[in-house]
Amino acid sequence: GQQLNQSPQSMFIQEGEDVSMNCTSSSIFNTWLWYKQEPGEGPVLLIALYKAGELTSNGRLTAQFGITRKDSFLNISASIPSDVGIYFCAGQLPFTYMNRDDKIIFGKGTRLHILP
Amino acid sequence: EAQVTQNPRYLITVTGKKLTVTCSQNMNHEYMSWYRQDPGLGLRQIYYSMNVEVTDKGDVPEGYKVSRKEKRNFPLILESPSPNQTSLYFCASSLGIDSYNEQFFGPGTRLTVL
Numbered sequence: 001g002q003q004l005n006q007s008p009q010s011m012f013i014q015e016g017e018d019v020s021m022n023c024t025s026s027s028i029f030n031t032w033l034w035y036k037q038e039p040g041e042g043p044v045l046l047i048a049l050y051k052a053g054e055l056t057s058n059g060r061l062t063a064q065f066g067i068t069r070k071d072s073f074l075n076i077s078a079s080i081p082s083d084v085g086i087y088f089c090a091g092q093l094p095f096t097y098m099n100r101d102d103k104i105i106f107g108k109g110t111r112l113h114i115l116p
Numbered sequence: 117e118a119q120v121t122q123n124p125r126y127l128i129t130v131t132g133k134k135l136t137v138t139c140s141q142n143m144n145h146e147y148m149s150w151y152r153q154d155p156g157l158g159l160r161q162i163y164y165s166m167n168v169e170v171t172d173k174g175d176v177p178e179g180y181k182v183s184r185k186e187k188r189n190f191p192l193i194l195e196s197p198s199p200n201q202t203s204l205y206f207c208a209s210s211l212g213i214d215s216y217n218e219q220f221f222g223p224g225t226r227l228t229v230l
Contacts (some may be wrong), residue, residue, distance in 0.1 A: 039224075
């Protein structure tokens, strides 16, 4: 089945540093989504991207939908302690009644640790 | 408050004892889904439902059943749980399946099967 390769698996950074993570796939997606999961909670949507090339910001977060529609990245600028958590990318394949490939596929997550 | 709720939040059970994890959403969403989260494997979809009485298998459906008799509820049933079903389970819902809708996740149910 389709897979998303998310990297890095984990990051240890100093407070104030910028963070960059990305997801790639061999499949083309219609939508790219970035979620954050904090301990004891479900993932929460951070940014949604709907068009190839789209660059979207949400505060200190910036994400881009790759031109090839097979990749996306998420940047966090000037990290702070509350940025700690697991970040998931997710891609939604085009839905067709022929192949029913309409599921959202998740990456395995990037665990962000921030050192004081 | 718009939300997805799951019950129970924590459950410890024994092999073979049937259990049900409930999921309910109050947003009139058509699409609902169950995922399991395991270390190093991320989120994997178990089953999903595009509307009432319409359910379909996800990537890891073995050992699970679901039903969608009402729009708001999507229970996950483990008829005969086994230790390899020990995991963190998330229910999610979205308005629809097309590209312009995002999923909202419940708080999770941590299941341990002894």
